[in-house]
Amino acid sequence: MLLINCPHCGPRDETEFHVGGEAHIARPKKPEDLTDAQWADYLFMRKNTKGWFAERWVHAAGCRRWFNVERHTVTHEIRRIYPMGDAPSDDIA
Numbered sequence: 001m002l003l004i005n006c007p008h009c010g011p012r013d014e015t016e017f018h019v020g021g022e023a024h025i026a027r028p029k030k031p032e033d034l035t036d037a038q039w040a041d042y043l044f045m046r047k048n049t050k051g052w053f054a055e056r057w058v059h060a061a062g063c064r065r066w067f068n069v070e071r072h073t074v075t076h077e078i079r080r081i082y083p084m085g086d087a088p089s090d091d092i093a
């Protein structure tokens with residue numbers, strides 16, 4: 001079981017959180033110009049990283065705020081929790 005340090009509430013049990021998927025996905029500036037295949041790629045295609053990965057998390061059973069987490073997908077170690085809008089570490093593609 002993981003102890004997640006919510007930036008707003010402090011350390012809480014992982015069961016209070018939901019993972020919203022990959023962070024830092026570039027939103028299309030003009031979605032109406034995309035083909036159906038490009039739109040499907042934007043909606044559904046995500047990285048399957050083995051290593052450090054940036055995810056969006058929400059403290060669903062707490063403050064309900066969103067934030068980013070850099071988590072290792074093999075060890076589940078969390079090395080960084082940072083606000084939405086901040087850039088990921090340089091080694092995250």
Ligand SMILES: [Zn+2]
Nearest residue numbers: 006009059063
């Ligand atoms: Zn919280």
